[in-house]
Amino acid sequence: MPAVTDIVKLQNVSRYFGGITALKDVDFSCRAGSVHGILGENGAGKSTLIKILSGVLPPSEGQVLVDDKPVQYQSPSQAAKDGIVCIFQELSLIPDLSVAENIFIDHPPRRFGLIDASAQRRMAEKVLARIKCEDVDPDARVRDLSLSRRQMVEIAKAISKDLRVLILDEATSALTSKDVETVYGLLEELTANNVASLFISHRMQEVEALCDRLSVFRNGSHIQSFDKGDLTEGEIVRLMIGRDIEAQYPPKPPKAEVHQPALSITDLRWEQSLKGVDLSVGQGEIVGLGGLDGQGQKELLLALFGVLKGVKGEVRLGDMPFIPTSPAACKSAALALVPEDRKTEGLMLSLSIADNLLLPNYKAVSRGALIDTNRAAQEVDAAIAKLQIKTASPDISVETLSGGNQQKVVIAKWLALNPDVILLNDPTRGIDVGTKQEIYSLIRNLASSGKGVLLYSTDYAELIGCCDRVSVMYDGRVVNELSDDQLTEQALVAAALNIQSKGVA
Structure with missing residues (x-):
């Protein structure tokens, strides 16, 4: 040897x-x-x-x-x-x-x-x-x-x-x-x-x-x-x-008979990526997006946040029709997106943690054309405490943080706007087990407070552990919906391959 x-x-x-x-x-x-x-x-x-x-x-x-x-x-x-x-x-x-x-x-x-x-x-x-x-x-x-x-x-x-x-x-x-x-x-x-x-x-x-x-x-x-x-x-x-970890996923609440609608999508289409998506998210509900990568899940989230042009179909927020023309319009309508790539899409790396946390919400901490520095500091401190962001100071560059803490900054800046619907694109990518547990608890707490959450993840265990139900996409459409005892890894794989009709569950 x-x-x-x-x-x-x-x-x-x-x-x-x-x-x-x-x-x-x-x-x-x-x-x-x-x-x-x-x-x-x-x-x-x-x-x-x-x-x-x-x-x-x-x-x-x-x-x-x-x-x-x-x-x-x-x-x-x-x-x-x-x-x-x-x-x-x-x-x-x-x-x-x-x-x-x-x-x-x-x-x-x-x-x-x-x-x-x-x-x-x-x-x-x-x-x-x-x-x-x-x-x-x-x-x-x-x-x-x-x-x-x-x-x-x-x-x-x-x-x-x-x-x-x-x-x-x-x-x-x-x-x-x-x-x-x-x-x-x-x-x-x-x-x-x-x-x-x-x-x-x-x-x-x-x-x-x-x-x-x-x-x-x-x-x-x-x-x-x-x-x-x-x-x-x-x-x-x-x-x-350095400690025993508790159950990774927080417990799910008893299934509600009826969820008031937070987000409803009917026949959503965009080029060759979205071919008539029908999907709903209730208030207080976490709905997962499953399926093999590249079946339209990411495009769906971008379409709902007004990033894509030429989207057709019907979108409703609550009981009201909504046209996602731009991210700014979505922000005004209490719709938030945590994007896939935090470095290029979610953060301004050269700016401080405080500046990143305040970016979507400067109006709330301003008086006319001037920033209320005391109120801004209070908002930043509250966001850091709520998400347990580990930092020596909010004034240091956000690029100095670990990946998990950077992701917390991305999430925290949108939560400061108190959105009614939160779109999450692979929010725990590259994050350690302890921070994942914190984010899972945060997502469940958001749903418990009445928010609607639409979560895309390529991790089947994450979809099963976090979501109340999962809509599985294939070739630009939702082909199956799984919940309760049907929400298993075997069923998710079968649905992702669009073979659910063969009785695999």
Whole structure:
């Protein structure tokens, strides 16, 4: 049996941001030919760890060793020369460049000192084919791709390099189930070629399926490393959060005989994505949107929030007809959307937490043309307390927060408007188990206060645990509705494949 080889080691590594300790005295290593899972709540230090490994940040104390030799990376390009490449959860692609230009942006093929565009396109085609993305045009602009396709381009960019260590930060959270299978196969191939993979995911089933070794981080400290199978899932969760976790999903209330309507949709159509959607959400009800990814669920939410033009059909809020002409009109009608991509669609990263929380609601904290600073501060403090946003100050940049706390800011800014209907597009993507539990409780409390909630999620367990009923979409239509004892994973899968008529339940 070959000896275990550690490619990268961290020794007594700490990282400080002002008075905040992001990592403290961390010893860590990753082995060649293994998939090493990194677990922990948002804010546990995982992101800081991988930024140090990949050259984005230097350690404040301690050292990084590659092949037992100390290194001091000043940039990701330096780490990449040693074969250490990271696929970050928040994409690093340049929207206005082509797919091929993004994949080879820091190592393009050259001829006579100039970039060889033809060779670059051919090489991009080969890399895309390797990850089964032949449908992606190397000449397409990245901004014109869906989030899942952009994520696959990010993966293609990483594997175009000579890899020794591949770091994946929630790299599957935005992918379709088919693409997730492709990533699984890619990791198997890399492992067989003695590449070390560091895999960060909040989906325990992915960790169980892929990783042969695991490390848990909490509050900036490396708590424990162990081989897969040494600890139960419950024991791992206790290490992550430092306590026993209660039931993940809050209890559902007794089924009401009649819900007063909050949102009603009849024969909603848009281009080839929505082909006559009929759906309703009652006051005090959480309705899920199920089905395979790409069946019109995301377009439905965007249509209801006035983002898409040329939408046809009938929409009613309560008993009143409503035409979603723009997000501003929807906001005025007490309709809110928590979007799919918090970084690009939900937040202004360069602004403070306070500014982001106040963005939709400046009129409420203003007197004429001037902001009432006392009232604004009260609103911000109330939002931070209500959502339990972990921050040293509301005046720091929102991009400094962990992913889970950023998502809380996105949700909190809309809740300040007291909407009657809340549209949620995959609201727990890339969020740790503890924060997920907080958001699930928040969603249930919103429904209990009389709000109507329409929730799209690709996680069947989330739909089953959170929703009172689930409308399953297929090819731009609602093809089935499941509730009570019918709401099972088997029934959701059958309905998603549009085979419910065969009696699978």
